Amino acid sequence: MPVAIDHYLFLSLALFSIGVVGVLTRRNVIVMLMSIELILNAVNINLVAFSRYWGTVDGQIFAIFIITDAAAEAAVGLGIILAFFRNRETVLADEMDMMRW
Amino acid sequence: MDSVLFYFFSALAIASAVLMVTRRNIVHSAVFLITALLATAGIFLQLQAEFLFVVQIILYVGGIMVLFVFVIMLVNLDLSLHLMQFNRMKFVSTILAAVLAGQLFTAFWITRNSLNLGPRGEAMAQPHNTESIAQALFQNYMLPFEIASILLLVAMIGAVVMAKRKV
Amino acid sequence: MNTPLPYFLDHIWLIPLFPLLTAAAMLFFGRRLKNDVVNYLCVGSVALSFIHSVGAFFQLLSLPAGERVASKILFDWIPATPFHAADGSLRYFSAPWGFQLDPLSAVMILIVTGVGLLIHVYSTGYMAQEGGYYRFFGYLNLFMFSMLMLVLANNMLVMFVGWEGVGTCSYLLIGFYFHKKSASDAGKKAFIVNRVGDAGFLLGIFMTSALLGTINFNEIGPALANGHFASGDPRITAIALLLFVGAAGKSAQIPLYVWLPDAMEGPTPVSALIHAATMVTAGVYMVTRMNYVYQLSPTALEVVGVIGAITAIFAASIGVVQNDIKKVLAYSTVSQLGYMFLACGVGAFTAGIFHLMTHAFFKGLLFLAAGSVIHALSGEQDMRKMGGLAKKIPVTYWTMLIATLAIAGIFPFAGFLSKDLILGKTYEKDVMLWLIGYFTAGMTAFYMFRLIFMTFHGQSRVDHEVEHHIHESPKSMLIPLVILAALSITGGWLSWPEIFGGNSRFVHFLEPVIAVPHLAREEATKGPGSPLGELKLMLLSEGLVVLGIFFAWYLYIKRTSLPGKIAKSLNGFYELVYHKYYVDEIYDAMFVNRAKDLGLALGAFDRNIVDGLGVNGAGWLTRAISRLSMWWDTWIVDGSVRLGSRIVWILSFPVRMIQDGSMQHYMLLIVIGLLGFAAYYFHLWHVAGH
Numbered sequence: 001m002p003v004a005i006d007h008y009l010f011l012s013l014a015l016f017s018i019g020v021v022g023v024l025t026r027r028n029v030i031v032m033l034m035s036i037e038l039i040l041n042a043v044n045i046n047l048v049a050f051s052r053y054w055g056t057v058d059g060q061i062f063a064i065f066i067i068t069d070a071a072a073e074a075a076v077g078l079g080i081i082l083a084f085f086r087n088r089e090t091v092l093a094d095e096m097d098m099m100r101w
Numbered sequence: 102m103d104s105v106l107f108y109f110f111s112a113l114a115i116a117s118a119v120l121m122v123t124r125r126n127i128v129h130s131a132v133f134l135i136t137a138l139l140a141t142a143g144i145f146l147q148l149q150a151e152f153l154f155v156v157q158i159i160l161y162v163g164g165i166m167v168l169f170v171f172v173i174m175l176v177n178l179d180l181s182l183h184l185m186q187f188n189r190m191k192f193v194s195t196i197l198a199a200v201l202a203g204q205l206f207t208a209f210w211i212t213r214n215s216l217n218l219g220p221r222g223e224a225m226a227q228p229h230n231t232e233s234i235a236q237a238l239f240q241n242y243m244l245p246f247e248i249a250s251i252l253l254l255v256a257m258i259g260a261v262v263m264a265k266r267k268v
Numbered sequence: 269m270n271t272p273l274p275y276f277l278d279h280i281w282l283i284p285l286f287p288l289l290t291a292a293a294m295l296f297f298g299r300r301l302k303n304d305v306v307n308y309l310c311v312g313s314v315a316l317s318f319i320h321s322v323g324a325f326f327q328l329l330s331l332p333a334g335e336r337v338a339s340k341i342l343f344d345w346i347p348a349t350p351f352h353a354a355d356g357s358l359r360y361f362s363a364p365w366g367f368q369l370d371p372l373s374a375v376m377i378l379i380v381t382g383v384g385l386l387i388h389v390y391s392t393g394y395m396a397q398e399g400g401y402y403r404f405f406g407y408l409n410l411f412m413f414s415m416l417m418l419v420l421a422n423n424m425l426v427m428f429v430g431w432e433g434v435g436t437c438s439y440l441l442i443g444f445y446f447h448k449k450s451a452s453d454a455g456k457k458a459f460i461v462n463r464v465g466d467a468g469f470l471l472g473i474f475m476t477s478a479l480l481g482t483i484n485f486n487e488i489g490p491a492l493a494n495g496h497f498a499s500g501d502p503r504i505t506a507i508a509l510l511l512f513v514g515a516a517g518k519s520a521q522i523p524l525y526v527w528l529p530d531a532m533e534g535p536t537p538v539s540a541l542i543h544a545a546t547m548v549t550a551g552v553y554m555v556t557r558m559n560y561v562y563q564l565s566p567t568a569l570e571v572v573g574v575i576g577a578i579t580a581i582f583a584a585s586i587g588v589v590q591n592d593i594k595k596v597l598a599y600s601t602v603s604q605l606g607y608m609f610l611a612c613g614v615g616a617f618t619a620g621i622f623h624l625m626t627h628a629f630f631k632g633l634l635f636l637a638a639g640s641v642i643h644a645l646s647g648e649q650d651m652r653k654m655g656g657l658a659k660k661i662p663v664t665y666w667t668m669l670i671a672t673l674a675i676a677g678i679f680p681f682a683g684f685l686s687k688d689l690i691l692g693k694t695y696e697k698d699v700m701l702w703l704i705g706y707f708t709a710g711m712t713a714f715y716m717f718r719l720i721f722m723t724f725h726g727q728s729r730v731d732h733e734v735e736h737h738i739h740e741s742p743k744s745m746l747i748p749l750v751i752l753a754a755l756s757i758t759g760g761w762l763s764w765p766e767i768f769g770g771n772s773r774f775v776h777f778l779e780p781v782i783a784v785p786h787l788a789r790e791e792a793t794k795g796p797g798s799p800l801g802e803l804k805l806m807l808l809s810e811g812l813v814v815l816g817i818f819f820a821w822y823l824y825i826k827r828t829s830l831p832g833k834i835a836k837s838l839n840g841f842y843e844l845v846y847h848k849y850y851v852d853e854i855y856d857a858m859f860v861n862r863a864k865d866l867g868l869a870l871g872a873f874d875r876n877i878v879d880g881l882g883v884n885g886a887g888w889l890t891r892a893i894s895r896l897s898m899w900w901d902t903w904i905v906d907g908s909v910r911l912g913s914r915i916v917w918i919l920s921f922p923v924r925m926i927q928d929g930s931m932q933h934y935m936l937l938i939v940i941g942l943l944g945f946a947a948y949y950f951h952l953w954h955v956a957g958h
Contacts, residue, residue: 003107006213011111011144013209015118015137017202022122024194024936025187030127030173032932034134037165038118041141044153052148057233060150061242064234067160068249072256074165078172079263085176086266094188097929188932197939204946 008049015042114140276323277338284416286313287409294406310405318381341366368422376419386748391537393744411437424483442534454530461527465517472510508568519551532594536639544631552608573613577704580606584711616693623686630674633752637668656728667753674756676713685760713816721824
């Protein structure tokens with residue numbers, strides 16, 4: 001008996017939630033970025049699962065683009081972290097509050 | 102066999118994710134993210150999306166995670182510097198995330214039997230996954246493909262500019 | 269009268285006009301003229317007036333006796349203005365600008381222009397070295413105009429114009445040396461005291477208009493007759509007394525005489541013309557003009573007579589002890605004016621006018637001669653510093669002696685005849701008044717000869733440097749003296765007493781003017797019933813006069829130390845009389861200081877209340893309001909603006925707090941939003957039918 005789609009949905013949901021918790025909770029911005037990668041992966045799982053159960057490849061193609069985008073974003077984001085670290089010597093989100101009122 | 106693989110990889114993924122989020126050592130978090138990504142790749146394989154399985158490992162793990170590790174090495178501070186791993190709103194955030202999860206869980210649970218999906222696509226079972234992707238990508242999704250290439254160009258330039266010592 | 273009047277009678281209005289024109293000329297461009305030009309203009313205009321006066325007089329004589337009136341109206345000055353009299357009837361007040369020549373005004377214009385001309389000539393010499401030469405003659409001519417208007421007027425209001433005019437000119441001329449405080453003070457005193465009299469005169473004019481309906485001199489007589497006023501009617505008495513108040517002010521009778529002695533501050537020609545010959549006689553002229561009114565009021569006549577007599581003896585007593593030559597003459601003038609009013613008071617109006625004429629001659633001469641003496645002594649006026657001048661300034665001496673004989677009343681000089689006429693009429697009416705007049709005559713003789721002896725005879729008490737410069741005056745000053753001396757001798761011969769042949773031409777001439785013709789004729793006959801009684805009176809007065817002259821000789825030539833001893837022994841009395849019975853001081857305390865007090869009180873009121881409350885109060889109020897305004901602006905107007913901004917600030921607090929720079933906070937908000945969306949879609953899905 002093949003795995004029912006809802007199993008994949010629950011898996012995706014779990015990974016998504018853990019990723020959200022990581023983003024909101026951790027002080028280190030690198031860990032925040034990694035949590036964001038985790039969220040994107042949860043979405044990919046969802047897309048591919050549905051692509052499999054619909055019988056089309058559109059979901060997978062969307063997933064390819066998401067991976068592309070995640071790469072670009074990680075590159076730029078890490079570049080920003082490096083630049084910020086050079087200026088302020090910190091990678092903690094609490095200490096990155098200059099853009100306040 | 103399907104479900105065994107599925108349960109194995111999903112357990113691995115969730116465990117890795119949880120560990121990643123909670124480790125004090127960033128390098129440990131990175132390693133656990135790698136394992137989570139590898140587990141995800143396994144899920145892809147189990148879903149007979151071979152191309153994505155390969156792309157996930159090469160790109161995500163081999164590219165992005167390597168990049169992460171490089172940056173971690175560059176900005177790694179002494180662990181004793183930060184006593185707190187988690188910020189002040191950890192409880193509120195966890196609860197809210199839990200509420201969100203709960204809401205979505207409820208939604209999925211209630212509708213788990215009414216998802217009207219086609220049979221497990223026989224077409225997908227054909228060992229032509231890469232071919233189909235290629236066909237769809239270069240025919241139907243040509244424009245997004247080109248745009249994605251420009252996006253990567255921009256990202257590359259941006260990353261170079263951001264990381265330079267002197268502008 | 270449809271036949272046109274002869275030239276001079278038709279042109280009597282030119283007589284005041286000539287001096288008016290030259291006065292105006294002096295006003296506009298007198299400053300630039302040389303003294304010679306001023307002489308030709310000003311003296312010339314008076315000469316023209318004199319010629320016209322003489323011409324008019326003779327042409328008047330040519331008219332029959334009962335018709336000797338020539339009127340000339342130039343224009344309707346005040347047209348008939350209606351008003352309601354006290355009894356409710358509608359009356360009219362009108363005054364034409366009219367001139368009238370009749371015997372009385374003819375006599376007056378001859379005196380005014382004749383003596384005036386002589387004094388003008390005299391002034392060209394006397395004022396030759398003074399500054400403001402053109403100003404002096406301008407004022408003098410203006411005075412001539414005013415006096416001639418007064419005398420030639422045909423109604424009371426035009427006469428009042430002249431009345432005021434002479435008062436003003438008197439002020440201007442007394443204060444001619446305006447740099448001297450005493451002179452300007454004297455001018456002010458003269459004008460103010462005159463004003464008091466003028467108030468009475470004006471009230472008299474108004475009452476006359478209200479009662480009789482007219483102020484024209486020709487119409488008053490008929491109006492009185494038509495009104496059937498009883499003798500002694502209180503209204504008539506009131507008019508008469510009010511008019512007399514004016515006369516007392518102008519002619520320096522008690523109690524308004526105080527200005528005349530002070531008026532000696534003016535130049536001597538002014539004293540001669542104004543305060544001897546002409547202006548001061550205006551009061552007598554006015555009373556004589558209004559004789560119709562006075563004769564209807566025995567009370568008023570009595571008042572006039574009594575005041576005249578008392579003034580005469582009072583002033584004479586002060587004159588006896590004065591040491592300034594001009595002051596003696598001033599008090600003498602007041603005294604002689606008293607005689608004239610005494611005459612009017614007993615009904616002998618023509619006698620009063622006769623004495624006015626002779627007085628103009630000898631008093632004018634006395635003042636001019638005194639001026640000559642002062643001129644010779646380089647300004648010395650104190651008789652104690654004179655003496656022994658007779659040989660040195662002979663012409664002055666002889667003319668002054670003639671005048672003194674005239675005023676003392678020596679037969680047959682002018683003063684004797686006129687004074688005797690008055691005393692004769694007075695004896696008939698009231699022996700008491702005659703007695704006063706009699707003794708005054710004696711005192712007059714005494715103090716006048718005292719003046720002569722102290723000034724011209726005896727040891728010379730003159731200051732050493734002054735003595736070197738003693739010189740006779742120039743011809744321009746001496747000729748008028750001689751002419752006036754001649755007139756002082758012959759002037760009285762117009763009215764020769766009955767017992768010596770009788771010549772009452774003067775009295776007859778003035779007859780038509782006097783209300784009761786038979787009274788005038790009585791004057792002509794003179795004397796208390798019999799010529800013999802008259803002779804007795806004459807001898808009595810001559811005797812007293814000679815006695816007075818003897819006393820003067822004794823005290824001031826024979827035993828010159830005696831006057832000093834007498835003065836010391838009568839010390840208190842002497843001081844009283846010397847200080848003019850302290851009348852000026854009494855007036856000061858009673859009236860002048862009260863006026864000053866009023867001024868000070870009003871000043872204090874102005875300072876404290878008007879300025880204090882009003883001006884400063886307004887300032888304080890303005891500042892208070894501005895402070896209130898400032899508070900309003902700061903707290904209410906600005907406050908509402910600030911309130912608005914503070915409300916926004918307060919309301920923005922929660923919104924501000926959101927943007928704290930922390931990424932994770934923002935992300936939490938996103939998650940919360942997500943929760944919201946999820947809940948919403950749940951709800952929709954639920955509602956849609958599950």
